[in-house]
Amino acid sequence: MSSLKIHVVGDSSVLIAFAAVDRLEILARVFPCIWVPPEVQREVRAADLPPNGRLREALVQGIFLRPVELSAEAEQLAGRYEAVVDRGEAEAIAVAKCMDRPVLIDDLPARRWARAEGVDYLGSLRVLSLGKEAGVILSVRPVAEAMRQEGRFFSRTLLDKFFRMEGE
Numbered sequence: 001m002s003s004l005k006i007h008v009v010g011d012s013s014v015l016i017a018f019a020a021v022d023r024l025e026i027l028a029r030v031f032p033c034i035w036v037p038p039e040v041q042r043e044v045r046a047a048d049l050p051p052n053g054r055l056r057e058a059l060v061q062g063i064f065l066r067p068v069e070l071s072a073e074a075e076q077l078a079g080r081y082e083a084v085v086d087r088g089e090a091e092a093i094a095v096a097k098c099m100d101r102p103v104l105i106d107d108l109p110a111r112r113w114a115r116a117e118g119v120d121y122l123g124s125l126r127v128l129s130l131g132k133e134a135g136v137i138l139s140v141r142p143v144a145e146a147m148r149q150e151g152r153f154f155s156r157t158l159l160d161k162f163f164r165m166e167g168e
Helices: 012-020 024-030 038-046 050-061 072-081 087-099 108-116 124-133 141-149 156-165
Strands: 007-010 033-036 065-067
Touching: 007 012, 007 087, 012 024, 012 038, 012 050, 012 124, 012 141, 024 050, 024 124, 033 038, 038 050, 038 087, 050 065, 072 087, 087 108, 124 141, 124 156, 141 156
Parallel strands: 007 033, 033 065
Antiparallel strands: none
16 A cells, blocks of 8 residues: 655645545545645635544644645736636646646536646546555445535436446
């Protein structure tokens, strides 16, 4: 069981998806470092919900979630991106672009924007797939189903296709 040695930038959508089902260890074991921009940190700190509390604790510990400040270039890009996506997503995509790293993001319009800007992205389901490939989890189904029960907007059709692709 090993990490992929890929450093990524995190948006709150994927971070909260894993925290909501108490499975942050999957992220920690798949990615040695997830950079978290200022607005994403604020989003995580804003809500007094159990998943946000788990994320706040992980940010304080700094073991795999690491705060990152915006460079002048990332700030300029985020300002431009904010016309299309929310501020947290804008910062995450901008930092990922400046650092030449993938971004963890689930929101479909934000994923489309990332792609348009030449930024690779991974969503929650792809992270589960990587976790299975790395031997971190044996099956994607229980975690994906739990995420759906916690409010992730995965359609039944999407999940069924995902499970077939994963051989489950």
